[in-house]
Amino acid sequence: MTIKSSILSLLMEKAPEFISGEEMAQQLEVSRTAIWKAINELKKEGHLINSTRKGYQYQSSDILSVEGIRLHLADKTPELAIKLLQSSSSTMKDAKLAALNGEAANTLVVADMQEAPKGRFGRPFFASEGGGIYMSILLRPNQSFEEMAQYTIIMAVAIVEAIEAAADIPLEIKWVNDIYKDGKKICGILSEAMSDVESGQITNIVIGMGINFSIRQEEFPEEIQEKATSLFSDCQPTLTRNELIAAIWNRFYAILSQDNTEFLDYYRKKSFVLGKDVTFTQAGTLFQGTAETINNQGELIVRLKDDTQKILSSGEISLSTIN
Known part of the structure; x- marks a missing residue:
């Protein structure tokens, strides 16, 4: 950890109280001049730091930082190797590259801006510098492909639970x-798997997401203003992106550690597709029916007009209409 990073951690942990330059210098075993230089660098990066005779006081701001994320991670959440980027063409690509380079499980890539964001089927989505959360995580589960769909569902549940708890937004x-x-x-959430050909096991999973914060x-492009919005589209945020990022991963790993399927019950409760008439295309054929339930594998069960059932997996279809 650099001196600057250590100072930022101390300031955040102490906030809203003041901490003197002398106290920081003693704790970090560096000179007061080194403290002063690091404080000025942090201010230039946009961090709000009061400087008075009492010392230094950190003021909450929405500057993304590794230290800010770590500060709010729960003790039971695994240690994350956090990579923070000012900009990325795709955090999914960054996380997949980390997998190919043999980097550790639980490597989290976070970007302040994503230049070429894409979702399922390669569809682009709108990104805004400083206005969104763009991140992907590398997992090494060594599980079968049948379990793959559950990671997307767990991620969706973790995001919804974290936001509703922290921001009270339904x-x-x-x-x-x-x-x-x-x-x-x-x-939007995207999950991709890498497998070992010989064992047939999933060796790496990368889960990425873009959250309009x-x-x-x-500010949204005119053509999507009726389709997209953000958590705080008409008011000031009630929490920082650092806090929300940590809350999401705290919830995600908590669900992973549970030996039950309660998250599926929550997912079904939060679904606005179930009970609705849907149309979808599968293998080039258009189908119509009613979404009945989501099974324990995360597949959507649709009852067709002829009273037969279709079992839909996330990788093969996209719902075209929901009524």
Whole structure:
């Protein structure tokens, strides 16, 4: 950890109280001059730090930082190897590259801006510098492909539970990987697996997401203003992105550690697809029916007009209409 990073951690841990330069210098075993230089660098990066005779006081701001994320991670959450980028073409690509380079499990890539974001089927989505949360995580589960779909569902549940608990904003889930607020999309999730050919096991899973955090409604491109929104589209955020990022991963790992399927019950409760008439295309054929339930594998069960059932997996279809 650099001196600057150590100082930022001390300031955040002490906030809103003051901490003197002398106290920081003694704890870190560096000179007062080194403290002063690091404080100035942090201020130039946008961190709000009061400097008075009492010492230094950190003021909450929405500057993404590794230290800010770590500060809010729960003790039971595994240690994350956090990579923070000012900009990325795709955090999914960054996390997949980390997998190929043999980097540790639980490597988390977070970007302040994503230049070429894409969701399922390669569809682009709107990103805003400083207004969104763009991140991907590398997992090494060594599990079978049949269990793959559950990671997307667990991720969706973790995001919804974290946001509703931290920001008191009611949300819904569109099967399988989209989060909605007031009928408009605020988040998309993408999961990809890498496997070992010989064992047939999944060796790496990368889960990525883009969350519209604080983007004014008029800032969205005109063609998607009726379809997309952000958590705080018409008001000031009630928490920081660092706090929400930590809350999401705290919930995600808590669900992973549970030996039950309660998250599936929650997912079904939050789904606005179940009970609705849906149309979808599968293998080039258009089907119509009613979404009945989501099974324990995360697949959507649709009852067709002829009273037969279709079992839909996330990788093969995309719902075209929901009524």
